Structure formats: C-alpha cells, structure tokens
Amino acid sequence: MSELSTLAAAYADRIEHDLLANILPFWLDHVWDRDQDRFVTHLTNDLQPDTSVERGSLLMARILWTYATAYNLYRKDDYRALADRACRELLEVFADREHGGFIWSVTADGQPLQDRKQTYGQAFAVYALSAYHQATGLPEPLELARSTFRLIEEHCRDREFGGYLEALGREWQPIEDVRLSEVDMNAPKSQNTHLHLLEAYSALLQVWPDNQLRAAHRDLIDTMRQKILNPAVTSLGLFFTEDWKPLSEIISYGHNIEGAWLLTLAARVHEDPRLLSEINQLALALVDETLRSGTDSDGSLFYEGLPDGTKSDPRKDWWPQAEAVIGCIDAFEISGSEHYLQQAFRIWDFIQAHLIDHLHGEWFHTVDASGQPLGSHAKVSFWKCPYHNGRAAFEAVQRLRMGSDLPN
Secondary structure: OOHHHHHHHHHHHHHHHHHHHHHHHHHHHHOEEOOOOEEOOOEOOOOOEOOOOOEEHHHHHHHHHHHHHHHHHHOOHHHHHHHHHHHHHHHHHHEOOOOOOEOOEEOOOOOEEEOOEEHHHHHHHHHHHHHHHHHHOOHHHHHHHHHHHHHHHHHHEOOOOOOEOOEEOOOOOOOOOOOOOOOOOOOOEEHHHHHHHHHHHHHHHHHOOOHHHHHHHHHHHHHHHHHHEEOOOOEEOOEEOOOOOEOOOOEEHHHHHHHHHHHHHHHHOOOOHHHHHHHHHHHHHHHHHHHHHOEOOOOOEOOEEOOOOOOOEOOEEHHHHHHHHHHHHHHHHHHOOHHHHHHHHHHHHHHHHHHEOOOOOOEOOEEOOOOOEOOOOOOEOOOOOOHHHHHHHHHHHHHHHHHOOOOO
C-alpha cells in the first residue's frame, strides 16, 4: 500500500470515529427528550436547553436525513428509531394538511408561526423523505416526497425567467418578505435555494427515476452554471432578481466548494459524458479559486469575502469546513492530483483541533480567527444541525476507503 493510501485509510478511520462516537451519539443522547416525548431544538455549547424558542421544519428534516442515512449505512436500531421520531415530528407538526407542503416554523408549543412555504424548506423535506424511504423501504415517505416535488414544480418554478422563487405564502400566493433568515437578502431568488433543490432532486432521482423529475434536475444544473455562476470571479452568486440580475458581490467560500461537489454528484445522474466533463472542469475551477482566495494559512476556510480579496467575514463556521473536506476529496477523484487530498486532510486537522467539542460533544458552531469557540452560537439551533458534518463524514469515509486502494 502506498503512503497516500495508508494516509487515506487513517483519515477515514479518524473521521468515522468522530461520526460514530461523537456526532451521532450526541443527537441521540441530548436532542431527544424521552420524558417529554419531543425534540430539544436549542442547546447552548454547555448543553443548557431553551424550550421557549421557535422550532423549524428545517432542523427536523435535517435530523431525519442524517439518521435515515446513518441507518441505511450502519443498520443500527437507535438510528432508525431517531429517524422514525424525526419523520413523525416533521409530518405531525410541519406538514400542511390543507394546502400541501411544509410550513417553515412553529412556536415552542407547536402553533404555526412562519407558515410560508420556503422553497428551501420544501427541498429539504424532499431530501429527507427520499433518504428515509431508501433506508426503510416504506412507501409513504416516497409518495410524500413525490407530491412535494409536484407542488414545487407547480407553484415555485418561474416559467418566465427560469429557476425557482424563494418563497410563497401558506396558500402558495406571492408574499413580500421571502428571506430565508434574518441575515439573508430579501431577494426573489438565491443560489442557496437552487443548490439544495438540486441536491434534493438528485436524491429523489435515486429512488424515483421519473422523466419530469429528470428534466427539472437537468434544468437546475443548467441554471446553476448559466445563471448563478459568475465566471468573471469563478464564484456562485448569492442573490438575484426574478430576471437573474445579481444583487450581491459577496463570495461565500463554503457555498462555492459545496456547490462544486454537489454539481458533480448531480451531473453523474444523467450519464452524459459531455455534461459530466464540463461540470467536472467547473467543479475544479470552483475548488481551485476557493483554495486560492478563501483559505487561511492553516488550511481552514474563511466564511465570506469580496472579489478584491477582502475578507468581509473572517470567522470559521462549522459547515464550510465540513463542505471543504468533501469538495477537496471530490476534486482529487476528478483530477487525481494529490494536493487536493492533502488539503482535505489539513482541513480535517483544523476541525479536530478547533471545531470538535471534546468536552461536551458535537462541533462548535463558530470559532474566531485564533480558533477559539464563540459561546454566543448555540450547539443546537434552528440552523445548527447534524447534516453538514454528518454528511461530510458519510461521504469522506466511503470515498477515502475507496481511495485506500490507490495504486502503489
């Protein structure tokens, strides 16, 4: 076995250990309240719960996806049980029985709060239900994923300018405030929504090879590279008008490297060599530019920057680091260039040194420029979930184990 193969196998073991001994047990032990028969949706870094906060369908869908995928890979009963509970919560609390789809959030006691239909939220429901069906074989999750896909296509798709609208009201009517979160721009279209809709449709295609779905999926790939990509700076734009005029010049390093590997994953579905070649080259360009302009001297990713190289937000959040591990491994698989794999290992070293909470478990949300955790960010919240780091581990372990068979 070559030195690189040995190293790949060692990192696969380290990453899988974090997955099985840290990430997955944390949510089983701390986020399911057995006494109250409900999920804890907000925990501080030192594990203090806040039961008064808004509860979101996004967190529940991401827990469902993570534990359905974990059960599919490891067949552990505890993972299936938590996936079952998350699915029940998603359907009982957030599914709109009258108008279809899923509302965005409820109050602490389960009353509708933000009842709009965020396209991003519908996408993650499709993604999670597809994984749950794949893991369990149950027909109901697949039927609900299919019906949600049809609602997205009927109501959210922009037939005039292409792509998908950011959000609609509970009855699928236009609304003024479509923001995904308080820090996002109130824009009709966003890269983030299109990226994760692409991911959701990729997952649904694995369990339902429908022609309409396949066509919509291919259109999303084209939208990402023709409308959302800014080739002048090799970056995916963030916010757009309905007719695709860019509204922000900020560069999100995490989204660029996440988009790179999700695009290659999507392109492989279509068995089109020309498309795959084009997307592979785009992915490498996105990864190269991210590593050139978005990484610190220790290999970690900054959060956001500007085209002139200024770091508009120099903090280190958990999710861009997780995405960068997979983005670099994917770039290695495309190109065969070892420096991408070495960069993935450097990022994992940063994660292990600074983001994994070796005292209380899971990962910190954010660390500052010196690698110290910011206590103001919760360990579990509306957005802090097991999806990014869990998915990174699932992907990295499988890919690196395959990579351990590299030629000598």
